[in-house]
Amino acid sequence: MFSASYRRLSYTPWSRELHSLLRTRSTGLPEGFKFFPEFLSLSEQRTLLSAALSKLDSTETKQARKQRKDFLASHPQEHRAIEDIFLPDAYYNFQEGHYDGVIRHYREMHLSSWPEHQNPGLSSVLARLQGLYPTSNIQTHLLHLSSVGEILGHVDNIEASGTWILGVSLGAARVLRMESTSNPEDSFEVLLPSGSVYLQMDSVRYDYNHSVLKAGRFLGCEIKAGQRVSVMVRDREEVPTFNS
Numbered sequence: 001m002f003s004a005s006y007r008r009l010s011y012t013p014w015s016r017e018l019h020s021l022l023r024t025r026s027t028g029l030p031e032g033f034k035f036f037p038e039f040l041s042l043s044e045q046r047t048l049l050s051a052a053l054s055k056l057d058s059t060e061t062k063q064a065r066k067q068r069k070d071f072l073a074s075h076p077q078e079h080r081a082i083e084d085i086f087l088p089d090a091y092y093n094f095q096e097g098h099y100d101g102v103i104r105h106y107r108e109m110h111l112s113s114w115p116e117h118q119n120p121g122l123s124s125v126l127a128r129l130q131g132l133y134p135t136s137n138i139q140t141h142l143l144h145l146s147s148v149g150e151i152l153g154h155v156d157n158i159e160a161s162g163t164w165i166l167g168v169s170l171g172a173a174r175v176l177r178m179e180s181t182s183n184p185e186d187s188f189e190v191l192l193p194s195g196s197v198y199l200q201m202d203s204v205r206y207d208y209n210h211s212v213l214k215a216g217r218f219l220g221c222e223i224k225a226g227q228r229v230s231v232m233v234r235d236r237e238e239v240p241t242f243n244s
Contacts, residue, residue, distance in 0.1 A: 031203035041073040105149035153209035161234035172226025
């Protein structure tokens with residue numbers, strides 16, 4: 001098994017020595033997996049995360065939205081770090097388990113459109129991400145993990161999407177583990193800091209289980225618990241057309 005990661009943003013209190021160590025372990029990722037460790041600036045992360053949380057919040061009850069509004073009124077937020085945008089776990093209606101048992105302590109929604117007119121700067125962030133898409137016919141899924149949330153190993157439904165999956169990480173860093181479905185010895189881990197983007201394609205999309213781990217350790221460094229939102233973009237499965 002090999003691991004990969006890169007330097008986190010400047011507000012992360014990791015040593016220069018660790019930054020150097022992480023970069024020396026960044027080679028050897030398989031073909032079909034691309035990693036962009038610092039793709040989004042802190043400003044872009046805030047814009048995208050605020051829009052994602054707003055969409056997720058809109059699916060919850062009026063009571064839940066009022067509780068969040070009341071909390072914000074009495075707890076002004078400074079947003080010094082990206083994690084400061086999140087409210088405490090208790091103010092979100094996290095689900096304990098997914099219907100397929102893969103995701104734990106989460107909120108999610110399938111996104112039909114982004115509120116670009118309500119969020120200055122959002123269009124430019126989305127345009128930058130679109131530049132990474134291998135194809136243009138896409139679907140978007142928002143996944144909010146609580147501080148104790150996790151995603152167990154799985155291969156995304158091959159009937160629900162096509163040949164690639166792109167993931168944008170916003171919030172607390174977590175470890176992504178990729179494990180071959182045919183060879184347990186063939187696996188790798190990548191630390192996903194906020195603002196990073198990864199792309200699974202072809203055999204890595206179909207032949208590897210992927211999981212997002214709880215807080216723990218990575219290359220000897222403690223990964224602290226915290227909430228995160230993943231913006232998951234997938235291509236749509238092409239439906240064949242037949243000429244009559």
